Amino acid sequence: MAKSATIKKPAGKSIKKEFTFRFYAELNDFLPPRRKQKVFVQSFKTPITVRETIESLGIPLSEVDMILVNGTSVDFEHKLKECDYISVFPVFESMDVSATTKVRKTALRTSIFILDAHLGKLAKYLRMLGFDTLYRSDLDDNEIIAVARKEKRIILTRDKLLLKSKEVSHGYFVRSIEKHEQLREVVAKFDLKSQFKSFTRCMTCNTILVKADKEEIHNKVDKDIFRTFNEFFYCKNCDKVFWKGTHFMRMEAYIRELV
Numbered sequence: 001m002a003k004s005a006t007i008k009k010p011a012g013k014s015i016k017k018e019f020t021f022r023f024y025a026e027l028n029d030f031l032p033p034r035r036k037q038k039v040f041v042q043s044f045k046t047p048i049t050v051r052e053t054i055e056s057l058g059i060p061l062s063e064v065d066m067i068l069v070n071g072t073s074v075d076f077e078h079k080l081k082e083c084d085y086i087s088v089f090p091v092f093e094s095m096d097v098s099a100t101t102k103v104r105k106t107a108l109r110t111s112i113f114i115l116d117a118h119l120g121k122l123a124k125y126l127r128m129l130g131f132d133t134l135y136r137s138d139l140d141d142n143e144i145i146a147v148a149r150k151e152k153r154i155i156l157t158r159d160k161l162l163l164k165s166k167e168v169s170h171g172y173f174v175r176s177i178e179k180h181e182q183l184r185e186v187v188a189k190f191d192l193k194s195q196f197k198s199f200t201r202c203m204t205c206n207t208i209l210v211k212a213d214k215e216e217i218h219n220k221v222d223k224d225i226f227r228t229f230n231e232f233f234y235c236k237n238c239d240k241v242f243w244k245g246t247h248f249m250r251m252e253a254y255i256r257e258l259v
């Protein structure tokens, strides 16, 4: 080592340089304990882009919304210089960084989703709140990524590897395991409260429900139900009728608690 350090490196050959990093909020979930919530120094072979450093530190790019180098917002392809100070921020759905971020041309604000096979219950809840949510337990990672890109959907997943794919630009790793906690987490993360359109979408298939003419559905529901309720909703895809019964009231109470 001592010997080689005295030899002048030929032009164009990579040299290791030190950079200082600070990752904010939930990006720390991807860092080892010694680096969580801390400023740390890491050497990399140069030349290197900010994208390459973030990736090699184990952070999925899809979770990053803003990068500051020495206080200035940069994009992923920004080339780092020795001693640069890199601050990396997650997707702040609850804070408007669209004016300052240079990572993406458009902010990650479209709240339509595609969920991986582990999140079936969460999918139903998001539909209950009116969010366009694709979920099929038979989709593999590549299919999820392809649909997300085509339809500009945010991927929600419990699989960190899926988010590390270069093809994923809009993705979020759901930390909670329990379904109610997952819903709370996603609602907070993407600041969804103002976008609730509860009970407008079929929880089973994601189709938008239509108001049903009472006379047209009389043969699709129980006589007592027909007599008791006046308002009915219909899913064309499932051929199912819904009404505001006890199940509805329970869910409504749950949503009130969520808000």
Ligand SMILES: [Zn+2]
Pocket (backbone or CB within 6 Å): 202, 203, 204, 205, 206, 207, 235, 236, 237, 238, 239
């Ligand atoms: Zn349906």
